[in-house]
Amino acid sequence: MEDLQNDDVLIEDKSTLDVRMQRRSFLRYAGAGAAGIGLLAAASCKKHNDDVSATIDVGSGDIGVLNYAYALEQLEAAFYTQVVATPFTGITSAELTAFTEIRDHEILHRELFKAALGTSAIPALSVNFSSINFADRASVTGAAKAFEDTGVSAYNGAGYLLTNPTYLTLAGKIVSVEARHAAFIRDLISYNSFADSTVVNNTTALDLSRKPSEVLPIVAVYLNTSISANQLP
Amino acid sequence: MNIFSIIEELEKVDPELNDRFSPRRDAIKSLTSYGSKVALAALPFALGSLFNKAYGQTTVGDVTGTLNFALKLEYLEAAFYNTALNTPGLIPAADLAAFQTIAAHENAHVTFLKGVLGANAVAQTSQGTAGVYDWTAGNTLPNYFVTKDYNTFLVVANAFEDTGVRAYKGQAPNIIGNQIVLTAALNIHSVEARHAAHIRTIRRKINGTALPKSWITGANDTGSTAINANFAGEDNLIQAGIDLTTLTNPLTGAKFSSSIVTEAFDEPLTYNQILPLVTPFGVK
Structure with missing residues (x-):
């Protein structure tokens, strides 16, 4: 679940890019640790409705x-x-x-x-x-x-x-x-x-x-x- | 493995396919009713004969023509290695196992392709002189079997294998989409x-140098100009419309060298390009 939310954060941040590019960014930045958690907290209220799979x-x-x-x-x-x-x-x-x-x-x-x-x-x-x-x-x-x-x-x-x-x-x-x-x-x-x-x-x-x-x-x-x-x- | 998808694809381009197959299509259905007990390896044989009976063509560009072309090349390779194994003193003991393996594979490819082609398989005796090849390729090569000239034998083996790869690659588009036959051809390729x-690895050991590499660098990296034509076009730098020497290796920050570019891709040859390379040996 944490992965999905991370993904959503990046979608929020870079809404003009297509989904694949966001996931690419997600992969690049996944594991960034505290910074990612901070972003997650800031953006959690704007969570997307569509469920973006990590696969x-x-x-x-x-x-x-x-x-x-x-x-x-x-x-x-x-x-x-x-x-x-x-x-x-x-x-x-x-x-x-x-x-x-x-x-x-x-x-x-x-x-x-x-x-x-x-x-x-x-x-x-x-x-x-x-x-x-x-x-x-x-x-x-x-x-x-x-x-x-x-x-x-x-x-x-x-x-x-x-x-x-x-x-x-x-x-x-x-x-x-x-x-x-x-x-x-x-x-x-x-x-x-x-x-x-x-x-x-x-x-x-x-x-x-x-x-x-x-x-x-x-x-x-x-x-x-x-x-x-x-x-x- | 869905053999019916092939039949359905063929029906799209050949509305009379059912008539051609009838009642063989029912026979195929009966075959598959054996379910998973039917060995997958047996299916190409059944399908091959189905296609042959349906079309009966002999020119390249169809399943039968393509497979017969492959069979002729496998006849040549099998006879080449069988002759080598029957020539005492040619192959050093250290390399005997390798050539036994390779010979067994080429003979098995012959058996496999003959099985697929069934009655439409060209006869081995149609090749060379009553099935006997001219290993000097019309006196353009020394008679390495007679003189037990292992180095020349290796050069010819090098040429046959690299050319065989190019031949199968060139034929693949002729059997595109054919799950059974194309997959088998790729598995031979x-x-x-x-x-x-491996033959290139043997040659490195014999030469005591780093060449030839196991992959093909530039046009002809074998050190033998006698087989230049077998490597024509291997120095191609363009793939999918892109000159790969213009691409930057993100790891090194440098452009890819022409050596890396040519090594990374093996190039196909067409039927018409292969034929002049093998007819001097007796392939017809």
């Missing part, structure tokens, strides 16, 4: 799929930003170079989606990496593997939802790079595991694909922001 | 990308 829905149709991808890229970019900012113990210079490149690939993916989506873009997400020990090689590479494999399965599972061939091709251009990242990181963890049977089916040799409703619970542990894709199949 | 990344 961000990616939307429907092609825009929904692109926002879903944008959400995942935000998560990956934030993760690798932290990996490079606080490298794990024993990282080699070659590994740091590779993680820096991967970071920049993911930031670029994020920035492209943000620019392409324009006013349709969901806000910046608040991430929570408290489950990852960034000082520990196994923790970081394990999380990286999970992000990349999940990302590949997410793009694979959502591709058919796109109706615009340009968007489909764009998603295709990105997913194969995510698969390259996945293979690289898997080989770091265990050489020759680039396409092992945990991701590639032994019989059909097909990679995994997952629905948004399967992916979002996997990534929820890394997010303070709640995301839904209720308008996607 | 990302496996080829995993292969490509």
